[in-house]
Amino acid sequence: MSTTPNPGHMLLGMQFGNGFGAQPHAWRAPGVSPDALTDVDAQVRHAQTAERGLFDFLFLPDFLHLQQDLDHEPPTITLEPLLTLAAVARATERIGLVTTASTSYNDAYTLARQFKTLDVMSRGRAGWNAVPSSGEATAANYGRPALGRTEKYERLHEMVQVMQGLWGSWEEDAFIGDQAAGCYADAAKVQPIGMQGRHVGSHGPLPIPPSAQGQPVIFQAGGGGNGLQVAGRYANGVIGAVFSIEDARAQRAALRQAAADAGRDPDEIKFFAGVMPALGDTVRDAVDRRLALGKDVLPQRVGYLGMMLGLSLGPEHLDRPLSPDQLAVTRPHPGDPRSERALAVARDGWTVREVLAHGVIDYHPTPVGPAEVTADHMQEWFEAGAADGFWVSIDVYENGIDEFVDQVVPELQRRGLYKTEYAGSTLRENLGVPHQYGLDPRLG
Amino acid sequence: MSTTPNPGHMLLGMQFGNGFGAQPHAWRAPGVSPDALTDVDAQVRHAQTAERGLFDFLFLPDFLHLQQDLDHEPPTITLEPLLTLAAVARATERIGLVTTASTSYNDAYTLARQFKTLDVMSRGRAGWNAVPSSGEATAANYGRPALGRTEKYERLHEMVQVMQGLWGSWEEDAFIGDQAAGCYADAAKVQPIGMQGRHVGSHGPLPIPPSAQGQPVIFQAGGGGNGLQVAGRYANGVIGAVFSIEDARAQRAALRQAAADAGRDPDEIKFFAGVMPALGDTVRDAVDRRLALGKDVLPQRVGYLGMMLGLSLGPEHLDRPLSPDQLAVTRPHPGDPRSERALAVARDGWTVREVLAHGVIDYHPTPVGPAEVTADHMQEWFEAGAADGFWVSIDVYENGIDEFVDQVVPELQRRGLYKTEYAGSTLRENLGVPHQYGLDPRLG
Numbered sequence: 001m002s003t004t005p006n007p008g009h010m011l012l013g014m015q016f017g018n019g020f021g022a023q024p025h026a027w028r029a030p031g032v033s034p035d036a037l038t039d040v041d042a043q044v045r046h047a048q049t050a051e052r053g054l055f056d057f058l059f060l061p062d063f064l065h066l067q068q069d070l071d072h073e074p075p076t077i078t079l080e081p082l083l084t085l086a087a088v089a090r091a092t093e094r095i096g097l098v099t100t101a102s103t104s105y106n107d108a109y110t111l112a113r114q115f116k117t118l119d120v121m122s123r124g125r126a127g128w129n130a131v132p133s134s135g136e137a138t139a140a141n142y143g144r145p146a147l148g149r150t151e152k153y154e155r156l157h158e159m160v161q162v163m164q165g166l167w168g169s170w171e172e173d174a175f176i177g178d179q180a181a182g183c184y185a186d187a188a189k190v191q192p193i194g195m196q197g198r199h200v201g202s203h204g205p206l207p208i209p210p211s212a213q214g215q216p217v218i219f220q221a222g223g224g225g226n227g228l229q230v231a232g233r234y235a236n237g238v239i240g241a242v243f244s245i246e247d248a249r250a251q252r253a254a255l256r257q258a259a260a261d262a263g264r265d266p267d268e269i270k271f272f273a274g275v276m277p278a279l280g281d282t283v284r285d286a287v288d289r290r291l292a293l294g295k296d297v298l299p300q301r302v303g304y305l306g307m308m309l310g311l312s313l314g315p316e317h318l319d320r321p322l323s324p325d326q327l328a329v330t331r332p333h334p335g336d337p338r339s340e341r342a343l344a345v346a347r348d349g350w351t352v353r354e355v356l357a358h359g360v361i362d363y364h365p366t367p368v369g370p371a372e373v374t375a376d377h378m379q380e381w382f383e384a385g386a387a388d389g390f391w392v393s394i395d396v397y398e399n400g401i402d403e404f405v406d407q408v409v410p411e412l413q414r415r416g417l418y419k420t421e422y423a424g425s426t427l428r429e430n431l432g433v434p435h436q437y438g439l440d441p442r443l444g
Numbered sequence: 445m446s447t448t449p450n451p452g453h454m455l456l457g458m459q460f461g462n463g464f465g466a467q468p469h470a471w472r473a474p475g476v477s478p479d480a481l482t483d484v485d486a487q488v489r490h491a492q493t494a495e496r497g498l499f500d501f502l503f504l505p506d507f508l509h510l511q512q513d514l515d516h517e518p519p520t521i522t523l524e525p526l527l528t529l530a531a532v533a534r535a536t537e538r539i540g541l542v543t544t545a546s547t548s549y550n551d552a553y554t555l556a557r558q559f560k561t562l563d564v565m566s567r568g569r570a571g572w573n574a575v576p577s578s579g580e581a582t583a584a585n586y587g588r589p590a591l592g593r594t595e596k597y598e599r600l601h602e603m604v605q606v607m608q609g610l611w612g613s614w615e616e617d618a619f620i621g622d623q624a625a626g627c628y629a630d631a632a633k634v635q636p637i638g639m640q641g642r643h644v645g646s647h648g649p650l651p652i653p654p655s656a657q658g659q660p661v662i663f664q665a666g667g668g669g670n671g672l673q674v675a676g677r678y679a680n681g682v683i684g685a686v687f688s689i690e691d692a693r694a695q696r697a698a699l700r701q702a703a704a705d706a707g708r709d710p711d712e713i714k715f716f717a718g719v720m721p722a723l724g725d726t727v728r729d730a731v732d733r734r735l736a737l738g739k740d741v742l743p744q745r746v747g748y749l750g751m752m753l754g755l756s757l758g759p760e761h762l763d764r765p766l767s768p769d770q771l772a773v774t775r776p777h778p779g780d781p782r783s784e785r786a787l788a789v790a791r792d793g794w795t796v797r798e799v800l801a802h803g804v805i806d807y808h809p810t811p812v813g814p815a816e817v818t819a820d821h822m823q824e825w826f827e828a829g830a831a832d833g834f835w836v837s838i839d840v841y842e843n844g845i846d847e848f849v850d851q852v853v854p855e856l857q858r859r860g861l862y863k864t865e866y867a868g869s870t871l872r873e874n875l876g877v878p879h880q881y882g883l884d885p886r887l888g
Binding site: 025027028032034035037038040041044064065066069070071072073074075077079080082083084086087089090091105106107108109110113114116117118120121137140141142143144174177178179180182183184185186187190196200201202203204205206207208209296 | 469471472476478479481482484485488508509510513514515516517518519521523524526527528530531533534535549550551552553554557558560561562564565581584585586587588618621622623624626627628629630631634640644645646647648649650651652653740
């Protein structure tokens, strides 16, 4: 077995949220238990299905305040991501376990210890999406004022560096374990790091030896100039929010340039484009699936769709296609990159409600129809150099992950675009990113 | 099945540390893998054995800096306790999952979220040992000065209160889960707590509904006047370090009084006395077991034993009993409560090394010999009102937990002192402590 992925194969991560799925009304879908938020066994089952599909990693978004309208929707996040992944780790073998954790509201020692524990427990499958936190709601949950912009980004850099320093505080060959001689470790190789920045410091060492991949992989959201710089310096994985091949290629190129600017090989950063497939035996079936799933949500979006199309749309327009008069004056709003596709779908003659059911206002592009449609989308983007892989948001986890694994994955494999077994056993191996232990010596 | 324990039955918790056992050289014992620190599967197996023995809970000590001499010993703590317990939770059904977490170096929102997640994942089996942290080494790992004594205890109170407030931020019937009506929860019953103390504050709510036991059980170390007050106000379990029945009775009585002073029923606090059994088919076998286990450690303790006995002892005395001349002048040192027992063992004619092998300088009393000796110890203390139960430190987890479960547990059951099945399914039920949700309204 090789331990590096075939460069002709796309990588895949899966959004792993609240136990229900990526669509707000997933919790009401047929066959879904309303208790899935609190049912870790269901989450383990979903993770195992993703692993059956050879997904390279699960990716858990996280937020530090409750932002849903609980009358109508569950929280979008898992109860707590690190403990959830600790439970998932023992029930899986190969799939990577990546979660967001805030660089603004954690202590480096605690967070470094928790991520490294996950990495050791999972035998080298942990990843950390290092993101700063903004906003008054989160700050209020921590009983202190929100960080200013400068401090927020300084703290992000310092957290990554101090945590990587702590992760490297046992030299890789420090553990000995010679029972006869009574020699547990070479204590001279377990040393304080004594790092102290403006906002974050830790003396160390951690009480934890290296994992099977040395230390967790860093992910980053990568938005904006600061985010790009952070990703360029530290990240091996970046999740993008992109709606066109051109935009994705530009973001990927900027990231690769940022890596080069930091003295790294651009191939060390893998860029993942989001995709939210709407699967069905036919396009009609797929649209019907989303109509059912979005029954109460889609109508609320009609006004926004109108804005995207340069029309005034209201509930009275929902169940008919745009008229020739409307189509004659419509123009895609330049402020929303999803507008072009919304217009294209509308021109195909779908009703306004059906246009919305195509996911034209969703967080990621939504291919609609049989597995081939999603595979076509992914192939086109991948072959255009728009992404190294995809971050797949499944609308309803229950059955939905199985459908993706049983329909889209084999189609990608038939096309020679996807692996038929894991390349390795650690997340680094499966992503094809280089070994790193402690701080990156190239960053000075 | 009853859901409250029989008051004639003692409760049992088990020390659950680094994967090896409570004796420093457990990692070198026959049959032990030197990799146990990083092997969560081994820890799960040990937890399952403890559950087979109907232990009410596992209890994980924790420290926020590495304090071992790694050349000769592993860290005494697990990699990270909350993630370890998350992994153990899925592989067990009834045993409680209690860990220490610092009130000095955690944020209330994060820690409340993590403990409540463990509580939900385990279906109501989590407990939090709320302890303040002292010392420069820990402070240095967090890159800030150590807390002063006053702030440390103020922060302890505030952390417990804010965390309990957050735990109660969903009313117990807030979750609805009506899929047909599209009603996930009654958002009016999920409210901010807006608590702000001098050191700790959080707005809330948490994104987590109640667990099967409502919220985690509070444990406390309970030492000193401040600790006693904290335990009296909040704790349902206290782990004591006591070496005589008299001392244990006094500590237990003081705790019960502290609960009464806080307006609570004293029976709401369960006091656990530590015990570190040395098991063997005979007393000789048990001593030999500890001689082998302590081969390199026991000789280092000879000077301290001399101090306890009022003698000057050195390595040259190790392999002979105290002489009649020595015995004539020895007197137990009043500053160490273990001195009386050390002298009694020495008077039985054991060599100095064998006296040490009786665990006379260990952290908890060590009954030495067949299971009946340990059962006698526990029975005597329990029936004297010295403890509601015991915190059992197994010297070597591998095989050692099985020995306790297969030998001591049945002996206690034969004597009518121990349950033959779990009283309930939550930690609260198994401890026989009352329901609590959110802050205790009696504390005002």
